Amino acid sequence: MKKILVVEDDPINATMVFDYLTSQGFDVALVMNGHDAVDKYTQLEPDLMLLDILLPQKNGFNVxxxxxxxxxxxxxxxxxxxxxxDEQTQAFVRNDLEVVAFISKPFKLKELLTLVEEALLSDAA
Known part of the structure; x- marks a missing residue:
């Protein structure tokens, strides 16, 4: 079972993403701030990370x-x-931070699932 770390500070979005990915067969861990994200990442060693940019304590770029x-x-x-x-931010996260994908909120859960599956497949290759 693939482990996904979700870092999202909005409780509604966090619960929605957590519940959906869990229902799709993933082992999902959730944290709600940037500081906990780094600690949980180190402990969990996830297969994938979903990372919000605007977070308390440490933003997604810093994480x-x-x-x-x-x-x-x-x-x-x-x-x-x-x-x-915006395009400049998306280019920064893809090129400088080497992020595999960027998704704008609000998004459809099916769209998120497609990105998750593509990222996990490309990492396995």
Whole structure:
């Protein structure tokens, strides 16, 4: 069973994504701030991380940079944001942070599932 770490501070979005991915057969862990994200990432060693950009304590950009400094091999990361969805931000997360995908909120759960499955398949190759 693939492990997914969801980092989302909005309780409604967090519960929705957690419940949906769990129902699709994934082992899902959830944290709601940037500081806990780094700690949980280190403990869990997930196969995939869904990472919101706007988080309390440490934003998604900083979380991403910190886990890349900690580990040589980093799982695929999909970033999510309702605010930072311009082309410049998307280019930054894909190129500089080496994020595999970016999804703008609000999104359809099926769309998220497709990105998750693609990221897990590409990482296995």
């Amino acid at each position: 991403c940079m910190e886990i890349r400094r900690l580990n040589e091999k980093v799982c695929p990361i999909i970033m999510m944001s309702a605010v930072h969805n």
